[in-house]
Amino acid sequence: MDENAPAPTAVSERISTSDIREANVAALCTLLRENGDMTRADLGRASGLTRPTVMAVVKRLLAQGWVTEPGEIRVPAGGGRPGSLLRFRAGARVLGAVRFRAGALETVLVDLTGTVVARSVAARPAEDAPWTALTEAVVRQLTELRAAHPEAGPLAALALGLPGSVDRVHGRWSRPRRDGWQDLPVGPRLSELLGVPVGVVNIVAAALIGSVTREPVPPASACLVYVGAGVGCATAVRGKLVDGATGSAGELGHCRLPGLTTVCRCGRVGCLETVTSAGHLRRQYSRLAGGDPGATLADIERHTGGGLPEVVDEAADRLALAASWLVNTINPAVVYLGGNPFTDASTLFVDRFAGALREYAYPPDADGLAVRAVNSEATLSGVVHVAGELLPPFLRPALRLAH
Ligand SMILES: [Zn+2]
Missing domain, CATH: 3.30.420.40 (ATPase, nucleotide binding domain)
Incomplete structure (x- = not known):
């Protein structure tokens, strides 16, 4: 016998009647959610459960408020007894x-x-x-x-x-x-x-979970670059979110770049977020352009009149450079940028980031790498x-x- 073979599952594992009841509740709720209103007879046909079981489960669902009976009658197309429609209550909880x-x-x-x-x-x-x-x-x-x-x-x-x-x-x-x-x-x-x-x-x-689950076909491996008060990233590899040993995976903003001199809020000098955070970009831009450009990157883009100010352009480039290390390490199908209100509705910054990332990531100018902007509702x-x-x-x- 192969001693590496997994232990056989205990055949005596019992399935209790309450497990069966829960499974029946789940089956009928799922049918009502997926198909819309149905009669008890429809539910019986679609689930394969007996009529008394359907009656009992529906009684329970009505009593617990998961299902309502709006008082509408449906006559089966092929004849037969008319039945009262049942409706899943989306507002039950x-x-x-x-x-x-x-x-x-x-x-x-x-x-x-x-x-x-x-x-x-x-x-x-x-x-x-x-x-x-x-x-x-x-x-x-x-x-x-x-x-x-x-x-x-x-x-x-x-x-x-x-x-x-x-x-x-x-x-x-x-x-x-x-x-x-x-x-x-x-x-x-x-x-x-x-x-x-x-x-x-x-x-x-x-933000990454929201972005991935909104996709018609969610990518298994993806990462998201986030620019707000801080700068961070999140990664998912083969459908699993990477949390790290202590839950602090994704501190992209505290990766250090050569040539920077500003002290970061972490106490060190040269962190990426000292030149790419929302606060830095707002401060720098309003100092150079004079006046308050507004709260978001889209405001800055509008204020500039169609071009990216140098400080913002440089930030997009540096962010893309940092993200290229991430891309080369995990090989994601999609890189998202956004999730914070600061980047909502930005177009020029996103385009600059996407262009630079495709240039820096391996293989160079990879057409297969999708770079997508997401808004803060994704978060x-x-x-x-x-x-x-x-x-x-x-x-x-x-x-x-x-x-
Ligand atoms: Zn730092």
């Missing part, structure tokens, strides 16, 4: 997604079709506040949002998109440059306060996706955020 933004927390409630049913932006707690002020602010914002939208169903799960190091498995968060903000149990604490499962994800990783979409993963698969919303 909502998912919450919270995105950490500059000075603010953006919260959305999404129904089980992925449609945003409520959205609000509130000020973030002060930087010197204790970390629990953040969890309290999230609970307060959710409470206010639900009070303003009483039609939204109960919260089923929540996810937070956060900067810094995130341990997705244990729901813990660390901010490397803040004393005492290491390994904070943000997920477990919120789960205790809200009584629902809570997931956490790095904001750049969320929110990624946070929603993480919240959805906390639900049983048959209840997960569509991955695309609808409006």
